[in-house]
Ligand SMILES: Nc1ncnc2c1ncn2[C@@H]1O[C@H](COP(=O)(O)OP(=O)(O)OP(=O)(O)O)[C@@H](O)[C@H]1O
């Protein structure tokens with residue numbers, strides 16, 4: 001079928017207004033606000049007190065306008081933050097002005113809140129402009145109006161509360177978003193509140209201020225609540241889960257901030273706040289993890305056994321060090337060079353979702369994530385779910401592994417800007433399963449270092465990677481209740497350890513029977529697990545990483 005051309009945007013208002021003492025043609029249509037200088041002063045050479053004028057056009061998509069308000073006159077120009085010398089005649093005729101705040105893209109996928117103040121000859125015209133812009137904003141019904149915010153005051157460098165108050169709250173208030181804010185008092189406070197207490201009907205979204213662990217609390221609260229309200233038993237690993245309707249915003253204030261970085265492209269609180277304000281929506285896959293018939297946890301980023309499990313176990317004892325704990329524990333774990341034996345079985349994904357080694361990175365509006373596919377979540381009442389879930393042949397791999405990692409998304413973060421699996425997709429219903437077999441320390445180091453540069457970390461004979469919908473892991477020496485000594489210390493659920501038994505050499509510690517699973521920064525209490533990817537189970541206030549060209553070229557021009 002032929003694609004119909006888009007109708008041109010509807011012209012709503014057009015006037016000559018003044019901007020920084022220059023006359024501009026200002027236009028509002030249903031898609032853009034634009035201003036273009038119409039008057040240029042004669043060019044002068046050196047010594048010119050004004051300098052030559054740049055005849056520039058500016059376009060701001062309406063969907064990226066944050067707010068508009070009438071501006072108090074006789075105050076510093078908000079364009080520059082400095083007092084402007086306004087010629088008498090202009091000042092007298094332009095005493096009415098309005099200020100538009102909008103999103104501006106800067107470097108490295110960061111967004112900033114920029115402002116333009118436009119001066120009008122009379123108040124009626126000024127109010128007409130304010131009203132016309134507000135009317136357009138009110139049509140953007142995807143924007144949240146009321147949010148529930150949880151702040152972890154102890155995430156990362158303990159700056160969560162300050163980041164929210166100083167950088168985020170002013171943006172929400174400018175965008176007329178009201179909030180109920182809860183500063184958590186203990187681990188799992190946010191999870192429990194969402195699961196049982198919060199009146200979710202009141203809100204258009206939930207915001208989490210903290211790191212990946214705090215985000216994990218939020219999704220556990222929301223997913224469990226949604227399943228409970230719909231009568232879905234989370235212990236039943238075959239049952240499809242019901243997608244959560246509320247979107248989640250992440251204000252990064254943790255140590256890794258992988259989920260924020262991999263869905264936005266930066267770990268900048270202002271950028272994240274602006275993605276919330278404009279009402280972005282990014283669906284995301286979630287893995288459910290079971291041990292036999294018992295539900296353990298959900299994971300959206302890294303599920304890692306061996307190296308990343310051991311790093312996390314060691315780093316939990318060093319929480320007081322803050323984000324540096326991961327570096328110290330990383331080096332220590334690398335030097336210990338432990339490998340683990342076990343069997344991995346997995347159900348490969350359909351070929352139409354690509355492979356972990358193609359170069360099709362998941363970006364804003366990703367075609368693979370939009371594909372209608374058998375891998376996608378099927379609603380509860382559709383019988384076909386059991387067919388699609390069991391179709392395909394399970395593969396089985398046995399061996400000795402330094403690391404077994406499953407990544408539902410790239411897991412890009414400041415430590416590894418392209419991530420553990422650079423071509424993994426946020427919302428395709430699959431995870432990338434990375435098996436790093438026993439190899440020399442030197443080879444393992446080469447593999448690890450490739451996470452930090454442009455080289456392909458999968459291009460080693462001891463690394464295999466598969467795109468999967470489900471997998472199971474069984475350690476060579478199965479967990480039994482007598483072997484598994486679950487010692488729970490007070491506080492966080494992270495503080496569960498296996499008593500690690502060296503089976504082959506009981507008198508030494510050279511080869512431990514089990515590692516632990518690092519599940520988005522939490523330690524799982526079992527080594528034998530069953531994992532299933534649930535396509536697009538949750539939604540974030542994000543849009544995926546934008547192509548760099550969106551930042552380089554003025555976004556608006558091509559669309560007009
Ligand atoms: N008030 C609180 N007191 C103690 N722990 C808390 C509190 N609120 C939340 N937590 C727990 O703190 C843990 C770590 O939080 P968070 O994820 O925000 O930071 P992080 O671990 O430094 O960062 P990252 O997860 O990105 O590595 C989470 O597991 C969360 O359950």
Ligand SMILES: CCCCCCCCCCCCC/C=C/[C@@H](O)[C@H](CO)NC(C)=O
Nearest residue numbers: 212256258301302411415416448451520521
């Ligand atoms: C000895 C040199 C080591 C260099 C290794 C660099 C590799 C870094 C890859 C980091 C990927 C992190 C994936 C995210 C995991 C999060 O879920 C979790 C909780 O925040 N963070 C960690 C560190 O486990």
Ligand SMILES: [Ca+2]
Nearest residue numbers: 285408425430
């Ligand atoms: Ca995925």
